[in-house]
Amino acid sequence: MNHDRHILLEIDELKTHYHTPQGVVKAVEGASLKIREGQAVGVVGESGCGKSVMLRSILRIVPQPGKIAAGTIRFRRKNGEMADLTAMDSNGRAIRDIRGGEIAMIFQEPMSSLSPVHTIGDQIVEAIQLHKRVPAAKAREMTIEILAKVAMPRPDQIIDQYPHEISGGMRQRAMIAMALSCEPRLLIADEPTTALDVTTQAQILALMRRLQAEFGMAILFVTHDLGVVAQMTEYVVVMYMGQVVESAPVDDIFFAPRHPYTHALLHSIPRLGQRSAGQRLEPIRGTVPDPFARPSGCPFHTRCRFNDGQRCVSELPALREVGPDHQARCHYAETLGLSGVAAPLERVSA
C-alpha cells in the first residue's frame, strides 16, 4: 500500500444498530477501515454481515429504524478538511453536497435503482445540475460525453431512452455514468456486478478499472465474489457479524490469511481449475447466527474449526496487528498456520 497518499476516508469503531420491537440488531458492531486517495478497497462478507449497512452509514442513508450508535467516519473534503460524517445532519446541506458530489454510490440492481419513469438522460442531467451550476443544454452535452466515457453504444440515442428499453449491462453502465458525472473522489460500489452475467461482468469490471485509472478516484468495492476482489482491489476487509475480522493487502488475504473465517471462505468455493486437484469442498459448518442472539466471545466461534471451547467462547478478540498493514480479530491468529490458495500453476496441472 502506498503510504504517501492521503487518507480519504477513515471509519473508526463504527456501530450502527437497529432498534426493533424484537430487540436490538447490532448490524455494524465496531467496524474500522481506511481508504487512501485513489485506492481500491474490497469489503467481503456474506449477507447479513453488515457490509451494506456500513456503506449506507457513510452516506447517512441508513433506513429507519437504524441509527449510528457510536464511532466516527472521517472524510477528507475537496478543500482538504477532515469532516466527521456521523456528526452531520442526515438531511443537511453538507451531507447532500457530499452525496453524489464527492462520494457516489452504485448499487447491485440497476433496474430498481434507476427511475423507470425518467429517461437515462434526465436522471444524469438532474445529478449534474444538483452539484454544478450549468445550463440544461450544457448538462445534456456533459451527459452524452460521460455516457461515451462508459462505452455506452450510441450515447446520443440512449440518452433519450428509458431504463426498461436497454439491457442489464447497459443499465449498469448508465448507473456508473451517473455516479461519475460529478467526478466523485470516492465511489462506493455495492455488489455492482452480482446481477450480471459473467461476460457482461467482465465488460463492466474492465470499464471500472479503466475509469479508476483515468479519474484517479478511490473505490470501496463490496462483493462476495472472491474472484472480483482478487482482480479489482489492493486491500481487503473481511466482515463477519458486523465486525471486521481481518484486513490486509489483497495478496496477504489470498496467500497468508490469518483469520479462520477468511481461510474457510477461500476453501469453501469451487474455483475454475480446482477439480483436477480432486479436492472435496470444505464447507463452513452451520449458518450465520441469528442477529438477535449474537454468540458470546468471538462471534465466529460457533462455526470455527479451531474453537478452543474456553477463551474463544468467553472473550471477544480484539482486531490487532498481525503483520505489516495486516490486522486480524482472532486470539490465535499467529499460531493456526492457515494456508492460502495454491499458486495457479499447481492448481491446474492435471
Next chain:
Amino acid sequence: MSSISVQAEPILSVRDLKKHFGGKKTWSGAVSKTIRAVDGVTFTIYEGETFGLVGESGCGKTTLGRCIARALDPTGGEVVYAPKEGGAVDLASLKPRDLRPYRQDVQMIFQDPISSLNPRMTLLDIIGEPMVVNGLARGEEVKHRVGDLLERVGLRAEYMVRYPHAFSGGQRQRIGIARALALNPRVIVCDEPVSALDVSVQAQILNLLQDLQAEKNLTYLFIAHDLGVVEYLCDRVAVMYVGQVVELAETSDLFARPLHPYTEALMSAVPPANPRAARAPRLLEGDLANAANLPPGCHFHPRCGYCVERCRTEEPELREYSPGRFVRCHRAGELKLDGVAELAEADL
C-alpha cells in the same frame, strides 16, 4: 466424482426439443413475435451421471429444464425416458394422465428457496403431501418418512411441525431437496440450486447433493451459470447460447480444450480468485442475441472474434467432433482456443 462408467444406460434422451413462446394473436389482432427459448436441443443423459447445463441468463437453460420435467409443455421434440421396468416413453408427448406414473421419477429443485416453498404449509405437509397424493404412504407412515428425509438432508425430524419462514436460506434449500426426494425419484432437475445461497452455505449443499447421488444412484440435470460449480460437480457439460447447445463434452475435456469460441469467452470472463493472476478476458462485444430476432448464420457471429464470411450466412449444425464431443461451429478444430490451463498460464 468419477466419470461415468462405460456400462451406463441412457436414462433421458432429449431429441430436437423446442419451446417457443408467443407467435399468437394478441387482443388487437396483431401476431406477437415468436421467442425461440429452446430451439432444437439434443443430448442424452446417462443413469447416475451429473449432466451440467451452463449459459447466461436468457439462453433457455431453465426453460429446457422445465420442459424435461414437464413443468412446461414443449412445442416440439422428444424427451425419451427409460423407466426402471424397461422400455421407453416420450415424456414430451404424454397426456397429463398418462404422465403421472413418471412424474415421481423426475423431480425438481429450484433456485429460490423462499418462493418455491408454500409459506402456509408446515414441512410435514410440504414434504409429505407428494407421498400421500401418489399413494406412497399414509397416516403415521408419512411422519416417519418425512422425519427420515429431514434427517437425511441435515435437519432435525422435530422441525416438521414448523413453517418455512423459521429457516435460513440454506436450510430452506435442504427442505426443497427433501421434497424432491420424497417420491424416490431417479432424475432430479436442479435449477441453480446454490446460486441464491451464501458462499459459506453453497459448499454444504453441493456436498449434500453429491452424497445423495452416491447413496441413491440419482441422475442430475444440473443447471447453473457458475462455471466453478459446474466444473466441480458435473461429469459432462452442455453449453447453451440462445436456445441451442453450442458445445457438449466431458467436463475435463471442455475446460481443458474448448472447441467453441463462446465456451472460451465464458471461461476467460470468470475473474480468477488469485490476485497474482492478471487475466485479460476475451471480452465479448454487445449483449446476448435476441431470441425473438435471431441473427442470420451462426447466432453467435456478431460477438465472435473468430467470425469469417461463412459464419454470417450459414447456420452451423451441432456435429460430433470426436466421440462424445459435440460442437456447433464451422471452425471447430481449426481454431486454437485456450482452456483453463492456458488461461492460468497467461496469468503468470
